[in-house]
Amino acid sequence: MTGEHEPHDRTTGDRTTGEHPTGDRKTGDGTRAVRAGLPEPEAYAPALPGPAFAAHYHLPDGADLLQGPYTYGRDANPTWTGLERAISELESPDADAETVVFASGMGAISAVLLSQLGQGDAAVLPSDGYQLLAPLGERLRGYGIEVRTAPTGGDAQLSLLDGAPAADGGEPRPAKLLWIESPANPGLDVCDIRRLADAAHARGALVAVDNTLATPLGQRPLDLGADFSVASGTKALTGHGDVLLGYVTCRDPRLAASVRAWRKMAGGIPGPMEAWLAHRSLATLQLRVDRQAATALALAEALRDRPEVTGLRHPGLPTDPAHRLAAAQMRGGRFGCVVSFVLPDQEHAERFLAALRLVDDATSFGGVRSTAERRGRWGGDAVPDGFIRFSVGAEDPQDLIADVLRALDEARAPARGATGG
Structure with missing residues (x-):
């Protein structure tokens, strides 16, 4: 047959x-x-x-x-x-x-x-x-x-x-x-x-x-x-x-x-x-999508005032260029679990990723465990060297946001072992 x-x-x-x-x-x-x-x-x-x-x-x-x-x-x-x-x-x-x-x-x-x-x-x-x-x-x-x-x-x-x-x-x-x-x-x-x-x-x-x-x-x-x-x-x-x-x-x-x-x-x-x-x-799709979308928006809001962060994007942010259209055609305030932003350069982005404790440095998005990566490492995407694609998972929002802000603070500091001029 x-x-x-x-x-x-x-x-x-x-x-x-x-x-x-x-x-x-x-x-x-x-x-x-x-x-x-x-x-x-x-x-x-x-x-x-x-x-x-x-x-x-x-x-x-x-x-x-x-x-x-x-x-x-x-x-x-x-x-x-x-x-x-x-x-x-x-x-x-x-x-x-x-x-x-x-x-x-x-x-x-x-x-x-x-x-x-x-x-x-x-x-x-x-x-x-x-x-x-x-x-x-x-x-x-x-x-x-x-x-x-x-x-x-x-x-x-x-x-x-x-x-x-x-x-x-x-x-x-x-x-x-x-x-x-x-x-x-x-x-x-x-x-x-x-x-x-x-x-x-x-x-x-x-x-x-x-x-x-x-x-x-x-x-x-x-x-x-x-x-x-x-x-x-x-x-x-x-x-x-x-x-x-x-x-x-x-x-x-x-x-x-x-x-x-x-x-x-x-x-x-x-x-x-x-x-x-x-x-x-x-069976858990709605629970996951709602939790991750809400946390992604909260993370994006927490990143707005960081001076080292530029190019911040999340369709749920009222200030995002896509927000008005996204709100009209996307359902239930679910704007996705992904937040993207740019750090000053590749080295800064790599220090940030290395400092994260609750986030896996991995490709893909949408999982219950938060992931982030410097997207430019793959080639093929027209993004700056410091571009971060961050996928928000199902962790407690306050824990995840605290981890991200702490990692950003550490990434701003001079690398260990560096000496002054």
Whole structure:
């Protein structure tokens, strides 16, 4: 059995109404996160069934392989099904949606771009988005796809949807796909998703939004007009720093099918254990997101008066350039767990990171343990040498802020062993 047939769509997340169990009102975000994707209660069965490890399934002669829910392990898995239904309920509680899960966020990103674009097409990407977008864009160019980039802030991508006249005087090539990342990582700029989506659709283009930083509790791109909501579940969605995962959610079944077919061909499937861990983690999503967003705002406020800190960004700060727009399109005052700022130089930033006691010097964000890094060490991001991306965890706010302020004080002092001139 080679698994050449697509599984029946009941494995990909069906109706997601968001109705309250009593039928009289909508469920809250916390209730939905706790209950999302769970099977109907069964006597003596676990509330969340354990991971299903299976490369193949019993397929008796005469079985309808086009309708069977599970035929081959690269197509579908019962553990994926629960997670995909859960994410659909969070991303699109008021309308039918389908989610396709992947082994990583880049697997999800690549699936959207490579399933929707072909030679001769044009795409608009953010110039300040996740750093692997740039090399992926170069690969797209190698496939004969025109890639245009502009910053997230100021809705600058809007100007690239129509394209410029060709060098030979031919007609401009309108974009086939617009890729948005808002808030952008790591600079935290925000764009007007609804405005950009409306403009793109008016030109016949599809719209994908990277929703990693916001999470579906902080922002619902499909409600704002996007065709794809894409995220790395490695970050805040799962929140424990122990799972690599990605997903794509669509309301158009045809788009979902094309992404699912790409997953099947490329083989970017998640392991059942990772999918189960991710589903388990959703139960605390609202608790984590609310706590981390509140602490991130408190940390940003504490950093405002530090003379060595410049370029402070957090969409929740009333003084942030993106605050007004973020407040209009992000949900429930959840502006994310990331704070970015700049220290005077690389050495100053490294002293600060070394002095932290409650914060891991690590890449990634969204976990329950706070992390921070000098982002410039990776290359690929247009940031100063002293740029810090700080991901707020679930520690007590007063403890975390005290640790940061103490580390800043220590970082200002001369290095140990230094002598006066």
